[in-house]
Amino acid sequence: MVARGEVDGAPDARGRKPSRKRQTRRAQVLEVAARMFHERGYQTTTTQEIGAELGLLKGSIYYYISSKEDLLFELIEQYHEETRGYFEAIVGSDRPPVAKIRELIITSTAHTARHLSRSSLFYTEWRALSEERQQVILAERERHEKALISWIAQAxxxxDVRADVDPKLTALAIFGMVNSVYRWFRPDGRRSAEEVGEAFCALAVDGLLVH
Known part of the structure; x- marks a missing residue:
């Protein structure tokens, strides 16, 4: 299991705080791993290749990680933490349901587009994790899905929203659209991450509203 303290600077099990150099190096390991998993695929990328990319001697990477699966899980958990941040803020706001739907679409789309490597792992490579860890991912996704369904039903x-709309089917369609961004978005493209989010929002929400 990855020692979480090695990431955030907290003391390890023996009460030792990792050095700044080790924290920096470990952050580099995570960044390179995310890129290589994204470009080559998780299954075909070895820890030795990740280490070689960083100029580490064979086996030295295990000074910073415990296993390849732990590395993948930590990258996905980092992405989870980021999505929890904006998701909880939207859930906790007193804005009307339609406004929450708009904000979720725009924010989720932009976040996915700005973090292509980690978002691709989140959406494609999570099945390589153990069943127990997969359940963590699925539970988080279910929370987002249930929230969106409830906002559509409330609207x-x-x-505000057409009565003939199926809330669950609509929620799945919205997430399918938003989650597809990692497949084709390019930072140097003609539209920014935020502009894509705004366009998706217009397509999805305007079609739901009572006119």
């Missing part, structure tokens, strides 16, 4: 009750 229908308020008379």
């Amino acid at each position: 229908q009750a308020d008379g």
